[in-house]
Amino acid sequence: SSTQSAGNPADTFKILIVTDTHIGYQERDPIRGDDSFSTWEEVLHIAKSQQVDFILHGGDLFHDNKPSRRTLYRTMEAIRKYCFGDQQVAIQVVSDQAQNFPNFKTVNYQDPNFNISIPIFVIHGNHDDPSGDGQYSALDLLSVCNFVNYFGKSSSIDDITVYPILMTKGMSKLALYGIGNIRDERLFRTFQQKKVKLKRPVENREEWFSMMVLHQNRVAHSPKNYIHEAFFESFLNFILWGHEHECNIQPQMASQANFYISQPGSTVATSLSEFESKPKHVGILEIQAEKFRLTPIPLNTVRPYLIEDIVLASVQISNPTDNEEITQALTEKVEEMIEKARIQQKELGRPDLKPLIRLKVDYTGYSTISVPRFGQQFVGKVANPKDILLFHRRKNTKSGVRPGVENPEAE
Amino acid sequence: SSTQSAGNPADTFKILIVTDTHIGYQERDPIRGDDSFSTWEEVLHIAKSQQVDFILHGGDLFHDNKPSRRTLYRTMEAIRKYCFGDQQVAIQVVSDQAQNFPNFKTVNYQDPNFNISIPIFVIHGNHDDPSGDGQYSALDLLSVCNFVNYFGKSSSIDDITVYPILMTKGMSKLALYGIGNIRDERLFRTFQQKKVKLKRPVENREEWFSMMVLHQNRVAHSPKNYIHEAFFESFLNFILWGHEHECNIQPQMASQANFYISQPGSTVATSLSEFESKPKHVGILEIQAEKFRLTPIPLNTVRPYLIEDIVLASVQISNPTDNEEITQALTEKVEEMIEKARIQQKELGRPDLKPLIRLKVDYTGYSTISVPRFGQQFVGKVANPKDILLFHRRKNTKSGVRPGVENPEAE
Numbered sequence: 001s002s003t004q005s006a007g008n009p010a011d012t013f014k015i016l017i018v019t020d021t022h023i024g025y026q027e028r029d030p031i032r033g034d035d036s037f038s039t040w041e042e043v044l045h046i047a048k049s050q051q052v053d054f055i056l057h058g059g060d061l062f063h064d065n066k067p068s069r070r071t072l073y074r075t076m077e078a079i080r081k082y083c084f085g086d087q088q089v090a091i092q093v094v095s096d097q098a099q100n101f102p103n104f105k106t107v108n109y110q111d112p113n114f115n116i117s118i119p120i121f122v123i124h125g126n127h128d129d130p131s132g133d134g135q136y137s138a139l140d141l142l143s144v145c146n147f148v149n150y151f152g153k154s155s156s157i158d159d160i161t162v163y164p165i166l167m168t169k170g171m172s173k174l175a176l177y178g179i180g181n182i183r184d185e186r187l188f189r190t191f192q193q194k195k196v197k198l199k200r201p202v203e204n205r206e207e208w209f210s211m212m213v214l215h216q217n218r219v220a221h222s223p224k225n226y227i228h229e230a231f232f233e234s235f236l237n238f239i240l241w242g243h244e245h246e247c248n249i250q251p252q253m254a255s256q257a258n259f260y261i262s263q264p265g266s267t268v269a270t271s272l273s274e275f276e277s278k279p280k281h282v283g284i285l286e287i288q289a290e291k292f293r294l295t296p297i298p299l300n301t302v303r304p305y306l307i308e309d310i311v312l313a314s315v316q317i318s319n320p321t322d323n324e325e326i327t328q329a330l331t332e333k334v335e336e337m338i339e340k341a342r343i344q345q346k347e348l349g350r351p352d353l354k355p356l357i358r359l360k361v362d363y364t365g366y367s368t369i370s371v372p373r374f375g376q377q378f379v380g381k382v383a384n385p386k387d388i389l390l391f392h393r394r395k396n397t398k399s400g401v402r403p404g405v406e407n408p409e410a411e
Numbered sequence: 412s413s414t415q416s417a418g419n420p421a422d423t424f425k426i427l428i429v430t431d432t433h434i435g436y437q438e439r440d441p442i443r444g445d446d447s448f449s450t451w452e453e454v455l456h457i458a459k460s461q462q463v464d465f466i467l468h469g470g471d472l473f474h475d476n477k478p479s480r481r482t483l484y485r486t487m488e489a490i491r492k493y494c495f496g497d498q499q500v501a502i503q504v505v506s507d508q509a510q511n512f513p514n515f516k517t518v519n520y521q522d523p524n525f526n527i528s529i530p531i532f533v534i535h536g537n538h539d540d541p542s543g544d545g546q547y548s549a550l551d552l553l554s555v556c557n558f559v560n561y562f563g564k565s566s567s568i569d570d571i572t573v574y575p576i577l578m579t580k581g582m583s584k585l586a587l588y589g590i591g592n593i594r595d596e597r598l599f600r601t602f603q604q605k606k607v608k609l610k611r612p613v614e615n616r617e618e619w620f621s622m623m624v625l626h627q628n629r630v631a632h633s634p635k636n637y638i639h640e641a642f643f644e645s646f647l648n649f650i651l652w653g654h655e656h657e658c659n660i661q662p663q664m665a666s667q668a669n670f671y672i673s674q675p676g677s678t679v680a681t682s683l684s685e686f687e688s689k690p691k692h693v694g695i696l697e698i699q700a701e702k703f704r705l706t707p708i709p710l711n712t713v714r715p716y717l718i719e720d721i722v723l724a725s726v727q728i729s730n731p732t733d734n735e736e737i738t739q740a741l742t743e744k745v746e747e748m749i750e751k752a753r754i755q756q757k758e759l760g761r762p763d764l765k766p767l768i769r770l771k772v773d774y775t776g777y778s779t780i781s782v783p784r785f786g787q788q789f790v791g792k793v794a795n796p797k798d799i800l801l802f803h804r805r806k807n808t809k810s811g812v813r814p815g816v817e818n819p820e821a822e
């Protein structure tokens with residue numbers, strides 16, 4: 001594999017990669033309620049304007065296992081607006097579609113009753129996983145009306161055989177393997193027992209670019225609740241990793257194998273942790289034969305989110321129990337952050353959205369103040385007035401805190 | 412108006428009328444769980460084999476305000492199977508579609524990205540009415556993916572202007588007025604205050620066959636919680652009345668006006684009341700110019716439902732407090748009813764479905780027995796072993812009981 005791609009568009013898959021859109025997140029919040037929807041629309045708009053061959057989504061498309069009617073409506077409304085039309089789909093699916101798409105036994109754009117211009121391929125995450133009577137996922141609702149191609153739903157979790165979607169575009173060949181989210185401990189064990197089998201094309205298997213999409217912990221929160229890179233067979237070329245919300249979209253070579261991993265991260269911050277504060281992106285992945293190129297695309301609709309630290313001991317406060325002095329110092333800092341966010345947005349030509357502000361306060365030796373009361377002065381100025389501050393005592397700086405592990409359940 | 416229709420198909424609207432399908436009703440019941448789904452499929456199958464121009468649904472398409480994922484999935488799966496395809500739709504909608512269909516501003520079969528062969532027009536009932544954030548109905552989910560044309564959703568309930576869907580087919584003209592369910596007392600008052608305005612076509616208004624579809628009480632449960640025929644303007648030709656579950660599909664002339672009313676009734680029994688026991692039908696409504704003809708179509712998938720009466724005083728029981736004797740008498744009667752249902756199904760060439768059996772027992776002067784315990788012997792023989800018997804004392808035969816008012820909330 002290589003990270004460079006040559007030129008002929010007729011032989012080059014052009015794929016928009018995106019994950020963890022969490023549509024419907026905080027939909028009732030008066031300030032942030034539209035965030036997940038407007039970014040979903042931006043993602044689809046990028047796909048259309050970039051004329052990609054298809055969209056590949058790494059799971060947690062929805063935030064809630066049972067999305068509200070409004071969330072379902074708005075999600076489908078946007079797909080209908082951007083992904084339908086006369087433009088010809090340039091890829092061919094050559095594998096057994098009944099095996100890849102058990103619901104309707106066809107890839108959506110080949111159903112003659114629908115004019116799909118941009119097919120969406122999606123696996124489920126832990127937020128939109130199958131559950132209840134009949135083990136339907138919310139993604140099945142998008143699938144039954146032919147709005148998406150939902151794949152990677154495994155009937156067993158102890159013995160998994162993955163039949164890739166085999167696609168061709170001109171001379172290029174892509175084998176797309178999907179594994180929808182499975183509880184990490186279970187999938188860890190299934191991998192360890194060599195019970196995850198990736199089927200390979202029968203003929204000319206070396207000619208296929210092999211891509212995996214999955215939705216699992218990549219960071220080890222405990223010894224067996226993540227998926228290790230070493231589990232994957234070396235014939236793979238590329239892994240699209242969903243679930244981890246930190247944007248590490250630039251492909252990284254696996255440490256123990258010859259494939260690359262891209263972790264686009266979420267498109268909306270679902271927690272005020274460090275790793276959600278990195279700029280959000282989707283990617284344009286181009287694949288020609290065995291070569292690929294990934295171009296990150298920054299998302300303009302994402303609300304600015306600044307997270308900073310302050311140590312009260314290093315601020316000029318005369319009385320360590322004087323709430324007014326403490327409030328004053330923190331207020332100044334937050335105002336600086338708001339202004340920084342405003343300038344940032346302006347420089348990037350982005351809308352003047354109220355920012356998410358998180359100030360982590362090391363209060364060792366000082367009093368704390370009421371977090372909600374502190375936030376009242378910022379109502380109308382920040383998007384999260386109720387939880388701007390996070391107080392903590394001085395950390396053991398030797399062990400530190402790994403970024404990305406503060407709020408694993410929220411991913 | 413007339414109940415006869417002349418011949419030229421090119422000038423004749425052919426409409427499948429159906430209401431109160433209550434899809435998802437008792438979906439978790441091990442015996443009856445599939446009933447609402449299989450009848451929904453039968454209805455669509457009839458529409459397809461009869462080659463109707465469209466389906467008109469009078470509300471309560473879904474049983475639950477928030478249908479389960481499985482119910483939504485199966486409902487859409489069937490629509491995708493029967494209502495999509497290349498067959499040309501022969502009607503023209505000539506009214507302002509943005510006004511009729513605010514969601515996407517087009518009738519579904521004219522969206523060039525979908526191949527609709529049988530359009531469905533549907534209003535909401537009290538079961539699938541708009542609610543929650545944004546006032547979405549479950550029908551909006553069928554609408555956003557272009558599977559149905561949801562109309563008759565009024566933004567106000569105190570002042571209602573109904574803009575008809577104006578359709579032509581050859582020489583015939585149809586003005587279709589829809590009012591989705593509104594709480595009866597409120598709509599009663601709005602009618603009384605002359606605040607329900609039915610807009611009429613500007614030109615040649617007399618040439619339009621005017622049809623209303625609504626979903627309200629027709630039977631007066633109390634003085635103001637129903638809609639009286641006299642509320643409707645005399646220019647109407649036909650009313651499709653949803654919500655009342657009793658099948659009175661044969662058009663009845665209104666007592667005080669010159670229009671006809673058809674009440675198809677539900678397609679699945681949602682209560683074991685008298686009025687649900689009449690054979691279930693949908694109708695084929697043919698309209699040519701000012702004439703119409705309605706052909707009822709019996710539904711073969713509907714589970715047989717027998718309701719009968721027994722008066723213990725007129726049965727040979729030697730000891731009025733002898734549970735065994737009473738049980739014996741009732742058992743014999745129920746077995747007769749089961750056999751009657753079996754023969755009936757056989758004669759009609761219908762599947763041998765376990766029947767719904769309701770035996771109303773006038774026990775005046777006698778003991779009652781445990782209803783669930785009595786039913787245990789009929790497990791595997793009837794569909795409702797737990798509530799076969801309904802005990803009551805002798806009625807005041809002068810006032811009697813009006814059929815159809817036993818369970819108004821269930822409609």
Ligand SMILES: [Mn+2]
Nearest residue numbers: 125126243411
């Ligand atoms: Mn996740």
Ligand SMILES: [Mn+2]
Nearest residue numbers: 020060243411
């Ligand atoms: Mn996530």
Ligand SMILES: [Mn+2]
Nearest residue numbers: 536537654822
């Ligand atoms: Mn009703």
Ligand SMILES: [Mn+2]
Nearest residue numbers: 431471654822
């Ligand atoms: Mn009903």
